[in-house]
Amino acid sequence: MEYQNEMMASATKLTVSxxxxxxxxxxxxxxxxxxxxxxxxxxxxxMTTGMVTEVGExxxxxxxxxxxxxxxxxxxxxxxxADVMWYLVNFCRINHINLEKALYNNIQKLKVRxxxxxxxxxxxxRDTTKERVELEK
Numbered sequence: 776m777e778y779q780n781e782m783m784a785s786a787t788k789l790t791v792s793x794x795x796x797x798x799x800x801x802x803x804x805x806x807x808x809x810x811x812x813x814x815x816x817x818x819x820x821x822m823t824t825g826m827v828t829e830v831g832e833x834x835x836x837x838x839x840x841x842x843x844x845x846x847x848x849x850x851x852x853x854x855x856x857a858d859v860m861w862y863l864v865n866f867c868r869i870n871h872i873n874l875e876k877a878l879y880n881n882i883q884k885l886k887v888r889x890x891x892x893x894x895x896x897x898x899x900x901r902d903t904t905k906e907r908v909e910l911e912k
Contacts, residue, residue: 791875792875794860795867795868798860798864798865799865819866819869825858825862833856836848836852880910884906884909886909887902887906888901
């Protein structure tokens with residue numbers, strides 16, 4: 776109950792950790808009767824196909840705007856972004872990936888790739904060895 780009150784008090788501001796904890800509550804583990812393999816395989820498939828599905832719904836909003844002139848429903852866009860995040864944080868939780876660390880490492884990698892700012896040349900001529908060093912820290 777205390778957790779729910781805390782969540783409601785800061786409903787507009789959630790940390791990645793708080794969102795992960797809240798998302799885990801509604802994440803079902805899928806078991807197959809003949810599951811002789813790692814149970815995470817089924818959950819990983821569930822989470823990754825869920826991400827792809829939600830990204831597809833997000834893309835559809837912009838496709839309909841471009842192709843048919845349908846106005847963008849920004850409330851729906853926000854919902855789809857959050858749905859993608861729901862699947863992402865659960866994927867990370869299931870696989871023991873520290874999402875905050877992964878986000879930090881991604882920025883460090885991009886600093887190696889683009890020391891000053893984005894350039895097309897730097898994007899094409901990447902030093903993946905140096906980038907990997909940053910990712911493994």
